[in-house]
Amino acid sequence: MTDNEIQIxxxxxxxxxVLTTWLHAFWNARxxxxxxxxxxxxxxxxxxxxxxxxxxLYQLQRRTxxx
Numbered sequence: 001m002t003d004n005e006i007q008i009x010x011x012x013x014x015x016x017x018v019l020t021t022w023l024h025a026f027w028n029a030r031x032x033x034x035x036x037x038x039x040x041x042x043x044x045x046x047x048x049x050x051x052x053x054x055x056x057l058y059q060l061q062r063r064t065x066x067x
Contacts, residue, residue, distance in 0.1 A: 001009075
């Protein structure tokens with residue numbers, strides 16, 4: 001191999017490493033956005049479950065006259 005070919009090989013390997021790093025950063029950011037949205041949805045569902053449970057209890061108490 002000539003010196004020029006060795007330099008091109010090193011540059012190609014370096015560019016490949018940089019592009020791989022950027023790709024992994026992109027994938028991690030995408031996964032973080034998905035995880036954040038999933039946690040927001042779970043929090044909303046938990047709040048709705050809590051609200052409906054307390055509403056059901058309130059309705060039962062009103063119906064039976066207990067408090």
